[in-house]
Amino acid sequence: MAKIKVVHYINQFFAQIGGEEKADYPAELRVGETVGPGLAFAANFKDEAEIIATIVCGDSYFNENLEKAKADILAMVKEQKPDVFIAGPAFNAGRYGVACGTIAAAVQEELGIPAVTGMYVENPGADMFKNHVYMIATKNNAAGMRGAVAKMAPLALKLGKGEPVGASAEEGYMPNGIRVNFFEKKRGSARAVDMLLKKLAGKPFETEYPMPNFDRVAPNPAVKDLAHAKIALVTSGGIVPKGNPDHIESSSASHYGEYDITGVTDLTEDTYETAHGGYDPVYANQDADRVLPIDVLRDMEKEGVIGELHHLFYTTVGNGTAVASAKAFAAEIGRKLKADGVDAVILTST
Amino acid sequence: MAQNNFEIITNNPLVLGKLRETHYVVYHDISYEEILKEVRDRIHEGHRLLSHPLSGSVKPKETPYKSIIITTGKGMEPDIESLELIENAIEACGKFAFKADLYGAGVYKDFQLIDWTLLKSALESAEI
């Protein structure tokens, strides 16, 4: 039986090239080399599969040169003709997770080669790609490498061999919207009793069928007296003072900014810019009012349409930002706005 | 609730035959899914659903027949619960392959009968 051929994709950190400072490392093909976590995969494969090449790419390079990086890497993979493609695992590294998901999905869709990746369930790449590519759920840091490889490797072998893939609970991949039947060890009623006992004791349990999550937020009643209301601006469009003094990331933002606009009536190319890496920045950089309409609101203030524009605005980058992070930012920002007596918020995005 | 407070939307000729003299029956010779959509339109106009649109275990589109009871009167706004039920039913319909044209004539009579008995079970409650 011929060995299954694997191409493995990793970032600059796991290739031991460097950390954040080397994140701009361009995509590089290393034929015949097994690098970093690839060694763990190789150990797991034994003689059923081999890594015929490793592709290394910096996370910033990938995310900021998306089209070129994708094209280059796809060409590299195509040339190597693997039976299966493995990306990561990325654990909780947001840009790495997005890169893994993007490239694995592209290899699958454009080259028809099965792919598997792995990351922590809260990695922004997870929600984006788990329904496109088999994605093993890993721990949130590299201490979980062994466990991740233990699940990714057998799944990769199955995919490489063309064998049928079992249910998510059996194989360890994140539920991907496709229900697959399998036989449990215990009958359903026994599982029900177990689950109820856990629920009654306040212990964690996992439902076998997650209800579709609508996450509805009930809108507040309309503002009654707009002419006397204090309005604040909040944006996920990434508008920041020129130079991005607080280094808000272009994707997978880890924080938000709070900036004073006392006396500011108009945003210009010299004073403001966008940090957002998810849209073409040209027009926002030319005139940031297009994303954060301070000029219009100042006019409305003067005309008495609104009572007052709050002197602070809040900003972050929505691109690939984890849902949990967004929720946390919102909670904090909301508290501050309330403390400052703000009546209503205009929230802009892109 | 007296007979004239509700009407029956149906594509089942057996139901039409059984009830036309005594009840307000709206009969259309259309498909299962089209009956659901007809009912949905009525709900948007303000009628309320009185019976479940997915009654019975014979799956949608396997049986071609469906009879549904709605109020004759209309409310000022669509009833949200009715709307959710009918929309979910239309979506559920999409999961099932169309099989209804594969059966012999005798089987259609059986499907008509089952739809009629399901409707009857609802009418028994409606007419209390």
Add this chain to the structure above:
Amino acid sequence: MKLEMGYIHIKDIRFSEESRIQDGILYVSEKAVRETALEDEKLKSVSFDIARPGASVRITPVKDVIEPRVKVEGRGGIFPGIISKTDTVGEGKTYALKGMAVVTAGKIVGFQEGVIDMTGPGAEYTPFSKTLNLVMVCGAQEGIEPHEYEKAVRLAGFRVAVYIGELARTLTPDETTVYETYGLKEGIEKYPELPRVAYVQMLQSQGLLHDTYVYGVDAKRIVPTILSPTEIMDGAIVSGNCVSACDKNPTYVHLNNPVVHDLFEQHGKTLNFVCQIITNENVYLADKQRSSDWTAKLCRMLDLDGVIVSQEGFGNPDTDLIMNCKKIEAEGIKTVIITDEYAGRDGKSQSLADADTAADAVITGGNANQVVILPKLDKVIGTLDYITKIAGASEQTLHEDGSLEVELQVITGATNETGFNKLSAR
């Protein structure tokens, strides 16, 4: 109530001159069971056959599956209100013949359903490939209406099961288990620290071929009420539900309700199994409102901490399931619900017709739309004429080599929603 269940393991079934059980073998007089079945003049004919686990046999179209039992001591008899009088059951001593079942089959309507394969891939999905099955294929007189035929077959099955159960009356069981639940006050005093748990069972109640009977009462006519969980062991609940083979509860499942058994396993140890609450799945929306309101009210009045809710069927019952779950959770009582799924052949569709975030603890019996290939088997008990009409099957179903491409929907008991099987999905 305290019930002592005696289990007698049946090793084989054989036809014989005289009906008796000897050394674990059931000898059945065909003449006697035929007479029993044909007591109802509406039935013209009945043929009996034996299907053993592992044999290359397919039984279709299946109507009901029944386990023979006999009430040895205590009030009433098996199938109260139907075969026996309406005396309250669930106490005393009852024997059950384990490892076997009476299976009724027959054409009632043209869209047949219910396949039991005794071997092969299909056998993996039905619990009844593991029982010795005494199959009775019933034919009706000319001109009989479907509802009369359905009733005739249903009752004939119960009569035969009772006749066979009676043969065990004087035997000594191979094993015995005692099931006991207590009155409210007694239970609290006995288990003050244990969470109070009940089983809410939703019964199919939509009309002809979609009915369930409680002490002989049509479940669509009941309001939610309480049973002692041992009552079902004497046949208090029986099936008149013949549609959707995969998730309808045959009488066998009612008699052996796995939620009842698994709650009893933990009774007195990790929980106090207070009672069983039964409710229905009517078509009329106001009935659903009333039933779910009352079910939640009963849970509250019984001061329950948690319940397991099982349903029967698809679509309409999904609405009842979610209504029950929401309203019970709103009373501060924790729920686990058991259901099956119709996620489409590709597994991508919305599994249930209704949903709510309150239903955060779900056990699934699997996706009933999953396609399986059933190979040609040597023998068919019943008739294959209708296999293509079975729910989930189609004209493309009959392949050239005689194998059938069908959805799990057609296999009796495949995705049972009382948690009878190990099949699940993720």
